[in-house]
Amino acid sequence: MDVQLTRDVQSDDPQRVEALVASTGFFSPQETAIARELVETRLEQGLASGYAFAWARQGSELIGYACWGEIPCTEGRYDLYWIAVAQTCQRHGLGRRLLRFAEQEVRRAGGVRMYVDTSDRAQYASTRAFYERAGYSVAASLPDFYRDGDGKVIFVRELNVTANERA
Amino acid sequence: MDVQLTRDVQSDDPQRVEALVASTGFFSPQETAIARELVETRLEQGLASGYAFAWARQGSELIGYACWGEIPCTEGRYDLYWIAVAQTCQRHGLGRRLLRFAEQEVRRAGGVRMYVDTSDRAQYASTRAFYERAGYSVAASLPDFYRDGDGKVIFVRELNVTANERA
Numbered sequence: 001m002d003v004q005l006t007r008d009v010q011s012d013d014p015q016r017v018e019a020l021v022a023s024t025g026f027f028s029p030q031e032t033a034i035a036r037e038l039v040e041t042r043l044e045q046g047l048a049s050g051y052a053f054a055w056a057r058q059g060s061e062l063i064g065y066a067c068w069g070e071i072p073c074t075e076g077r078y079d080l081y082w083i084a085v086a087q088t089c090q091r092h093g094l095g096r097r098l099l100r101f102a103e104q105e106v107r108r109a110g111g112v113r114m115y116v117d118t119s120d121r122a123q124y125a126s127t128r129a130f131y132e133r134a135g136y137s138v139a140a141s142l143p144d145f146y147r148d149g150d151g152k153v154i155f156v157r158e159l160n161v162t163a164n165e166r167a
Numbered sequence: 168m169d170v171q172l173t174r175d176v177q178s179d180d181p182q183r184v185e186a187l188v189a190s191t192g193f194f195s196p197q198e199t200a201i202a203r204e205l206v207e208t209r210l211e212q213g214l215a216s217g218y219a220f221a222w223a224r225q226g227s228e229l230i231g232y233a234c235w236g237e238i239p240c241t242e243g244r245y246d247l248y249w250i251a252v253a254q255t256c257q258r259h260g261l262g263r264r265l266l267r268f269a270e271q272e273v274r275r276a277g278g279v280r281m282y283v284d285t286s287d288r289a290q291y292a293s294t295r296a297f298y299e300r301a302g303y304s305v306a307a308s309l310p311d312f313y314r315d316g317d318g319k320v321i322f323v324r325e326l327n328v329t330a331n332e333r334a
Contacts, residue, residue, distance in 0.1 A: 030240055073197055075314035113311075138309035142321070144280075147242035154309070 003056045003063065003094065005101045013055070014039045016062040019083050026123075034084055038067055051081070054101045055093055063089045066098040068106065068114070076112040100133055103159055112160045115139065120151035131155045170223045170230065170261065172268045180222070181206045184231040188251050193290070202249055205234055218248070221268045223261055230256045231266040235273065235281070243279040266301055270326055279327045282306070287318040298322045 009102060010016075018036040023026050027035070041052045041076045043104060050072070054062035064085040071077045076164040103114060118127050145152035175327055177183075185203040188194050194202070209218045217239070223231035231252040238244045247269060252261050285294050287308060303322040312319035 028240065034239060073195065073313060074203060077312060077314075139309055140321070142306055142323075145244060147244075148238060154307070156309075 002037045003058060005054050005056055005097065007055070007101075007105075009039065009042050009053055011043065012153075013053075014043070015086075017065060020062050020065065020086055021082075024084055024087060026084075033123050035067075035084070037110065038081060038154070052102075052105060054105070055083075056098065062086075064094045064098055067152075068102045070109075070111065071115070075093070076110055076115050078111045080114055080116040095130060096134060098137045107159050112158065112159050114159055116155045118153050118155065119146065120153050124153075128153060156164070170225060172223055172264065173219050174220060174222070174272075176206065176220055176222075177251045178208050178210065180220075180229070181210070184232060184251075187229050187232065187253055188249075191251055191254060193251075202234075202251070205248060219269075219272060221265050221272070223252075223256075223265065229253075231261045231265055233269045234270045237276075237278065238282070243277055245273045245278045245281050247281055247283040261300060262297060269322070274326050279325065281324050281326055285320050285322065287314065287320050290317070291320075295320060295322075 007049045014036045015041050015141050018032055021032045021035045029084055038051050039053070040051075042049045042053065050069040054070055055062065065082070066080065067082040068078055068080045080099070083095055083102075084097070106114060114136075116131055116136065118124050118131070120143070132155075134157070136157045138153055139156040140154045141151060142154075143151040172216055178223050181203045183198055184206050188199045188202045205216075205218050206220070206237040209216045209220065221233045222229065232249070233247065234249040235247045237333060238246050247266070249268075250262055250265055252265070271283060281303075283298055283303065285291050285298070286311070287295075299322075301324070303324045305320055306323040307321045309321075310318040
């Protein structure tokens with residue numbers, strides 16, 4: 001897929017992110033609203049927001065993005081808040097490219113570790129497999145964290161080892 | 168200790184919280200700044216901030232407080248963000264009273280579970296013992312989460328069981 005990834009946030013990105021995230025059918029309205037809010041906060045506060053982004057665009061259309069930031073009160077530990085790829089563009093490695101881009105940016109900023117929270121529900125089996133294939137391992141499981149029957153799984157990857165990098 | 172706990176935030180509370188938290192000698196400048204910011208956010212946004220508080224005052228002096236809120240995208244899961252008690256007022260059960268007050272408020276709001284993050288460092292042994300005595304158990308441990316040698320311990324307590332309540 002011939003798409004360049006970029007860092008710059010555009011003024012229409014809150015709406016684009018909301019539409020993209022909603023279109024995946026994967027996230028609740030509350031989660032979709034939060035995805036949008038992170039972009040708005042970044043537009044208002046700039047880098048001081050603590051939110052960094054990678055964007056995959058085709059023309060004016062947003063087909064994928066990632067959002068991450070340093071976890072407050074940690075030394076170089078980052079959280080990957082969001083990765084979303086438009087359904088029509090999935091299965092072409094764009095999610096992996098966004099993830100690797102985020103990791104590179106974190107390394108460049110001196111970060112050493114990336115955390116990702118996801119769900120233990122069956123719906124998220126492919127999401128968990130995505131992170132495992134990308135070199136992430138389960139750091140902790142919190143059953144019923146989000147609600148009964150919907151637990152949190154925390155994945156982690158050390159970023160200071162370049163040997164196990166797969167592009 | 169003859170202190171009534173109250174819920175109302177006062178305009179001077181950001182400074183009072185900063186001074187109290189700093190005086191414990193337990194928290195980093197970054198953590199102290201965050202403690203203050205939560206109060207400021209509450210003053211600006213009211214209950215929409217998602218931050219609730221309990222205050223222990225002696226005259227105009229703040230001798231202890233707790234701060235908690237519902238975890239976004241969960242159903243009735245709450246996080247206890249802060250408990251701090253002035254050093255001169257410790258060992259009189261005020262921390263336990265603030266904790267129980269917070270739990271009661273969470274129950275009243277329909278919450279079912281309280282999470283607390285703390286550190287696995289030796290300095291926090293008394294903090295971890297405090298939560299264990301209060302009915303909390305370790306839900307997860309994340310070694311080196313904050314920095315090398317400083318991991319996160321996540322405690323949890325189910326709030327829908329009243330049988331094991333100890334005042």
